[in-house]
Amino acid sequence: MKKEAYLFDTHALVFWNNKETVSEEFINFFDNQVQQGRLYVSSISFWEIALLVKRGKMAISDLHAWKNELLNITNIRLIEPSASEVIDSTLLPDHHKDPFDRLLIAQANQNKFLIVTKDRDIHKYQVKTFWV
Numbered sequence: 001m002k003k004e005a006y007l008f009d010t011h012a013l014v015f016w017n018n019k020e021t022v023s024e025e026f027i028n029f030f031d032n033q034v035q036q037g038r039l040y041v042s043s044i045s046f047w048e049i050a051l052l053v054k055r056g057k058m059a060i061s062d063l064h065a066w067k068n069e070l071l072n073i074t075n076i077r078l079i080e081p082s083a084s085e086v087i088d089s090t091l092l093p094d095h096h097k098d099p100f101d102r103l104l105i106a107q108a109n110q111n112k113f114l115i116v117t118k119d120r121d122i123h124k125y126q127v128k129t130f131w132v
Helices: 010-018 024-035 043-054 063-073 083-091 099-111
Strands: 006-008 039-042 077-079 114-116
Touching: 006 010, 006 099, 010 024, 010 043, 024 039, 039 043, 039 099, 043 063, 043 099, 083 099, 099 114
Parallel strands: 006 039, 006 114, 039 077
Antiparallel strands: none
């Protein structure tokens, strides 16, 4: 039986890393998944976070250091969007206009990941989602 693999939506990554706005069950579950090498983050999440920092919606003094520390102290796997995934993201129905989420949906479908998200618009797509 194949074990599930998980792709964090950007907010899920931040909540898990900061250990806030989520339950202890959520933190423990994904701490376990990351140890088993089944937790992924897309490079586009760092782009989205950088834009949020730039707009003053998040406070991270050194985003490069934050990213490097996250990747170095966990076993979270970084994935890059492929050209096919970028194209597929534009072919999705227009339930959701957010290009970051559309690309995460395409990446999750291509790689057979469950997206860890609370975003209700993502649930409108044919993509597996998960939240503890």
